[in-house]
Amino acid sequence: MSSPGSPGAQPGPSRESVPAVAPATPAQALAELSAGNRRFVTGIPRHPNQDAGHRAAVADGQHPFAVIVGCSDSRLAAEIIFDRGLGDLFVVRTAGHTTGPEVLGSVEYAVTVLGTPLVVVLGHDSCGAVQAAKTAVETDTSPAGHLRAVVDAMMPSLRRAAAEGVTDVNGIVDIHIAHTVEAMLDGSPVLAAEVAAGRCAVVGMSYRLAAGEVRTVAAVPAGDLAGAAADQTAAVA
């Protein structure tokens, strides 16, 4: 039952402890991630929002500015490669960034309940999950146990790669990232509606293990976000 006395009450806390520059739009969120990755790549990270004071400040509520749907690879830790801290990123990771119902539900929670303006699909070169799927296709075999479910979930991307004549693992990775962006929007009308309303964007990024840098390989919508990232890069360089 609603209370007429508090029609505008916020369901969650909105506190001054959240960084004043917390990104509120998809473009701002992407620019912030790009800036953090550049700090990481160049070896001058700030490690923001990792101190005890911030830990206490965000204990009562979270307002992450980006959802990261990434591969579980141990070298792909989101807060490290984007140089962020507690309360900044809402992270969902599976081997090969496959997106079943629980993953989509987690993304929908972040976007609709927490108001997160950006969803990033994060893959990387030399991905073992992509290699496993590639091997399964080439040898016409299936992995044992539940790993089969991971490989099966990646088959649409493998079929697209085959249709485009792409056979190297890193080329397949980029196709899989772009396909994951599309599959999430197709599989989640809730997410698609948020994107259509301009409240959220979905970006696919590919990470290079050795260099530590990410590059965008897909974005929905496309135009403004690419400009924001380019502007940020120019400002930092």
Ligand SMILES: [Zn+2]
């Ligand atoms: Zn991987």
